[in-house]
Amino acid sequence: MTKQDLKIVFLGTPDFAVESLNRLVEGGYNVVGVVTMPDKPAGRGHKLLQSPVKQYALANGLHLMQPVKLKDQHFVDELRSLEADLFIVIAFRMLPEIVWSMPRLGTFNLHASLLPRYRGAAPINRAVMNGDTETGVTTFMLKHEIDTGDILRQERIEIRPEDNVGDVHDRLMSLGADLTIDTVEHIIAGDLKPLPQDALIGEVEPTPAPKIFAEDMEIHWDNSAVEIHNLVRGLSPYPAARARFVTPDGEEQVKIYRTAVTGSSAEGRPGQIRIDGNQMTVSTGDGQIEILEMQPAGKKRMAVADYLRGARQIAGSFAVLA
Numbered sequence: 205m206t207k208q209d210l211k212i213v214f215l216g217t218p219d220f221a222v223e224s225l226n227r228l229v230e231g232g233y234n235v236v237g238v239v240t241m242p243d244k245p246a247g248r249g250h251k252l253l254q255s256p257v258k259q260y261a262l263a264n265g266l267h268l269m270q271p272v273k274l275k276d277q278h279f280v281d282e283l284r285s286l287e288a289d290l291f292i293v294i295a296f297r298m299l300p301e302i303v304w305s306m307p308r309l310g311t312f313n314l315h316a317s318l319l320p321r322y323r324g325a326a327p328i329n330r331a332v333m334n335g336d337t338e339t340g341v342t343t344f345m346l347k348h349e350i351d352t353g354d355i356l357r358q359e360r361i362e363i364r365p366e367d368n369v370g371d372v373h374d375r376l377m378s379l380g381a382d383l384t385i386d387t388v389e390h391i392i393a394g395d396l397k398p399l400p401q402d403a404l405i406g407e408v409e410p411t412p413a414p415k416i417f418a419e420d421m422e423i424h425w426d427n428s429a430v431e432i433h434n435l436v437r438g439l440s441p442y443p444a445a446r447a448r449f450v451t452p453d454g455e456e457q458v459k460i461y462r463t464a465v466t467g468s469s470a471e472g473r474p475g476q477i478r479i480d481g482n483q484m485t486v487s488t489g490d491g492q493i494e495i496l497e498m499q500p501a502g503k504k505r506m507a508v509a510d511y512l513r514g515a516r517q518i519a520g521s522f523a524v525l526a
Contacts, residue, residue, distance in 0.1 A: 205392050207233045212388070213288040213307070215239040217255045221294035223377045224314060224384040225257060228292075229264055231385060237267045237286045241297070275300050290391065292384065293346065304346040309391060311346045312356060314384055316376050317413065319344060319358075320401045323351035324413035328376060331413075332369045333438030335430065339363055339372065341380040343387040345398060354398035357387050368440040368462075421446045425475035429465045429491040436463045444499070449477070461505060462497035482509035 212235050214225050228235055238261040243252040254262075261268045267286070271279035280302060291304065291311035304311040317327035319342040324330075331339045340360035345353040359379050363372055390396045401410075416439070423432055423445050436445045444459035468491055471478075476487040485492045499505040 205394075207231070207388075207392065210234055210290060210309075210388070210392055211236045211286065211288045213237040213239065213283065213286060213291045214257075214294075215291060215296045215299070216257045216294040217241045217297075218295050219256045220316070220373065220377050220380070221296070222256045222260050223381040224292070224294050225260055227381045227385050228388070229266070233388065235266060236288055237269060237283070239269045239271070239283070239296070242270045242272055274303055290388070292388075294380070294384070298350060299346065301348065312343050312387060312391075313346055313351075313353070314380050314387075315342045315344065315351060316373075316380065318342060318360065318408065319351060319355060320404055320410040321408050322411050322413035325415040327413040328373050329369050329413075329416055329438050330411075331438075332363060332367065332372060333435055335434045337363050339376070341376055341383050343383055344401075352401055354400050355404075356396055356398055357383055357390070359383050368437045370441045416443060418446075423447045423460065425486060426489040429488040429493040432488055432493050433463050433465050436460050457501040459499040459505075460495060460497075461499065462495075464494045464496060466492040466494050468492040479512060482512055484508045484512060 210233065212228065212233055214221075214228065214235055214237070216222070216225065216238075217240050225235070225238070238257060240255045240257040240261070243254050243258070245251065246253040258268060258270065260266075269279060269282060273279070274297070283303065284306060288307050290309045291307050293299065293304075293311060293313040299311070315327065316339075317323075317331065318338070318340040322330055322339075328339070338360055340358055342358045343356040344351075345356065347353040359382070361372075361375055361379060387396075421439055421443060423435060425432070427435075439445045440461045444461055447458050447460055449456045449458060466485060468485070471492065472487045474487050474489050478485045478487075478492075484495045486495060495508050497505060497507055498511060500511065
């Protein structure tokens with residue numbers, strides 16, 4: 205079998221998926237169809253927003269499908285008519301068996317973690333939030349239970365101390381595209397040896413990576429400085445860690461984008477703010493953390509030095525949960 209003989213349907217939505225789709229198209233692989241989410245209203249005008257995968261598919265003349273329901277008979281019939289040999293899923297949605305079982309060679313997914321670690325919707329965020337020093341990407345065959353199928357291929361990267369989730373996302377996006385092509389090539393060669401995830405349990409413990417909710421973004425100042433620092437890294441640049449400053453002038457909602465652990469021992473109550481020149485530190489459960497970049501409500505992201513030019517009255521105030 206050659207890359208031209210292998211008919212592929214690609215299913216994905218965000219930029220993370222576009223990189224792999226682009227590698228397939230530019231590499232001459234036979235992508236016979238692309239499936240992405242329906243357009244969504246966005247912004248004040250509720251203008252319909254096309255997914256990055258849709259934009260790429262339209263720009264490259266690919267056969268595009270946007271089903272509202274994945275079990276819709278019209279969609280299933282259209283998908284079947286493409287007679288694809290292989291489906292590739294990257295950052296899409298949970299597929300029904302009628303879809304993932306359709307191609308003769310099955311359906312594989314690219315997941316942004318070293319499975320079975322971080323099964324779920326937010327594996328990159330959770331790895332950084334938990335202070336991990338390593339992560340990676342995995343291709344695996346789909347089955348009924350989410351993110352539990354047999355592993356095909358894996359690649360690892362270091363999470364550097366200065367990395368935030370955006371940095372790790374971008375490196376995994378490129379590494380994931382490499383692994384997608386590598387997996388397809390091994391499928392063509394017929395030499396893959398799928399590894400059940402259960403075989404790794406003990407060496408790697410299954411870890412949930414649920415979607416990020418509002419309560420996950422809130423900073424608890426009685427946590428350790430390292431825990432708070434990792435939370436900020438794991439949510440920057442999006443959706444960003446949240447805090448509320450209580451000042452003599454009232455309360456102010458802020459997003460925190462960048463911090464540093466100072467190494468100083470705890471002074472005062474957790475959440476107490478100290479200003480020293482252009483520096484802002486906050487007491488935590490075990491020390492001090494410096495706030496480096498933030499975004500007050502209704503304003504742009506800025507360095508703390510810029511923020512302090514108009515907010516010096518917050519010295520001695522408290523940062524508390526919203």
